[in-house]
Amino acid sequence: MSTNSDIEERVPRRRTWRDIDLRAVAPFAALILLLIIGALVNPNFIGLTNLANVATRSAFIAIIAVGATFVISSGDLDLSVGSMVAFVASLMILFMNSGAIADPSLMLVAAMVLAVVIGSACGLLNGLITTLGRIEPFIATLGTMGIYRGLTTWLSQGGAITLQSSELQSLYRPAYFGNVLGVPVPIVVILVVTAIAAFVLYRTRYGRHVVAVGSSREVARYSGIHVDRVRTIAFVIQGLCVAVAVLLYVPRLGSTSATTGILWELQAITAVVVGGTALKGGAGRVWGTICGAFILELVGNIMLLSNFISEYLIGAIQGSIIIIAMLVQRSLTRKS
């Protein structure tokens, strides 16, 4: 029934710069800008060692934020990640200290598996409380945030929990301090975790369902998507990512305390938002998230290397970044 000649004869549209999604590009542009600023502030900054250090230090937040990308894309929020890190790390170290398995390598493997299981279980609990319990994720995870933190404080009796066996410690150390072909292990882990996450989010049925659930629960339901299951799995993925971060965290200091991971949830959410994922749910941007985590760490690094801002202001600066990121995001959405 087409009488529309212009449609029938439509030539394939040229790709122009206008087709580039500004929201996807903005975080990377910000990153480049920061690198330039850093180089001006201090010539040592742009050196490979310094940048590799920054990337390595961003690993915990980056990996946790990858999980947060799933939760936020599906329209939820998880505030408990920081306490979850402390909780999972404590249990992992306590298990290793228990000496339940004599062989050190076997013990290490068992402890790592345990951490992954506990992390996923914590995520599952968050997911079930929000979906089955029909409690706002903000409140539900505020509650579990208190629970995980409280349990950690109780386990550590307010102090620190330290890995006692020096044999285990030296066996585990390379997991954070080692290299793979010259690349620090944490950076390798970031890349692998992100690549897997990107694949899941962009190329699997589950990933598409996350986007649908985050954009509109009702549309997802009317499309035959199991909304609660999709949301719960996102929380489990978050727990899994927290566990992976713990696997890197424990070998670094060999100890954990009641204050481990405080405010990490703020940093993780900031990384996600800076990376271009909308807080209201919908399209998630995993690589943007990594970029966001790196930006946060870079800002701290620049503040350390420069002399004009006190590094005690880092928290305030990071807080401002999330607000600025939201403003930028909003103005970009309006234009497109």
Added chain:
Amino acid sequence: MANDGAIASVPVLAAERISKTFGEVQVLFSVDMDILPGEVHALVGENGAGKSTFIKILSGFQPPSSGRILLDGEPVTLPANSAAEALGIILIHQEFNLAEHLTVTESLFLGREVARFGVLDRKAMRAETRRVLDMLGSRIDENALISSLAVADKQMVEIAKAISRDARVIFMDEPTAVLSREEAGVLFDQVRKLKAKGTSFVFVSHKLDEVMEISDRVTVLRDGQWIKTAPTSMLDGEAIAQLMVGRELSSLYPTKHEPDVDETIVLSVRGLTTGYVQDANFELRKGEVLGFSGLIGSGRSELMEAIAGLRPRLAGEVLLHGEPLVAGDFREANRRGLAYMTKDRKGMGLLLDEGMTTNLTLQSLGQHVTHGYLDPGSEAKAMARARRRFDIRVRDDRVRVGRMSGGNQQKLLLAKVMETEPQVIIIDEPTRGIDVGTKQQIYHFIAALAREGRSIIVVSSEMPEVIGLCTRVAVMREGHLVGMLEGEEISEQMIMRYAAGLRRKAVG
């Protein structure tokens, strides 16, 4: 009918050579139109012709790319957003524009709240809201939350909002798309009243019988071009349709094929009860097109959603191909070949922020998975196929679905549901907001599905559609299935008699 006295007077509002370009895409080409005081001016055209865009420009919601707007003969730049309402120019959007968390009263008075000594006068506002709603014959509770209202009621609130203001020109973009005949009738009574007081209306609709009934003049757009403006009395529905599509239309409805009496029963519903629907019983045969008629709010959608598993059942059972269907499991129903197409395409049908392909394959992603991951190539192929099959027209392939014209969204929604290759298809309002040409396509499409041996339930508030398409018509009233019409019995009068409660016969 033509407004003789008004012809000579100065137009309240006039558009002069209005063009509009989005990015690189031009959607309006030098369109002219004038609106006289106290006239009802219909604006018609195919889906995507640019009607909504044009009236958004005339009401200040979007700036024109070029051209002038004259208010009382003087060139004006209309203030952005709804600020033009202060000039008496009001637009009722095709897409609902109500804040979901407000009450009916609050949305009616949004931005012009009544206050006494600086304190909101809630009582006065509620009373005024009640008065306007009563005038419209609407039973909506003035304290209800917008989010709790059905689509038709939301539309009524929009209308109430517009007529409760001192308007000079009211633009209505497909106001009756979700209304029943009765509700539309009430609306038109109000339009005539206000018109007598000098208010002008611009009425966008695909329902040409309504255009004939209410309008004084008609302007036709095609592909963003002005085609013709003429007094309604000089045209008939057929002529308008031809102007719209630019060619002659063959018969709107395909020939009906009644399935044999002993054809297998694919769906049978027994004693189904939900909160509102009571004891519904009916059967659907293979290859049948069964219509569901009734007033808005008679429980048709609720019944269908309960059958499909989108809503809990209190009692009764549903057999699909002879096997019971678990209550409340839509995915299971889907898997077994039963599909439901919602009438609320924006709220429940489509992801407005995503592209066409994501939406098309959302319900049938399993078909595009190879070795565990999605195959974009296969999705793109499905999209190309769907665009051909359903004649989905967009000028930019990667457009967000929320930006597509209403009719093309509807076609995409139908395509999405058909991707699941269902055997039993429940279609709720198949042609909401669709132009005549496309309507004809969809009707023929439904008939073709039936000939392939699939069974279709058509829920529709447009009586001609049910009559022209279905071999049996069920009528619902206040949650009860009150009549099942067959063959010769299917007529507008009969359906109305059952729907209005003047007749009733045991069904089941």
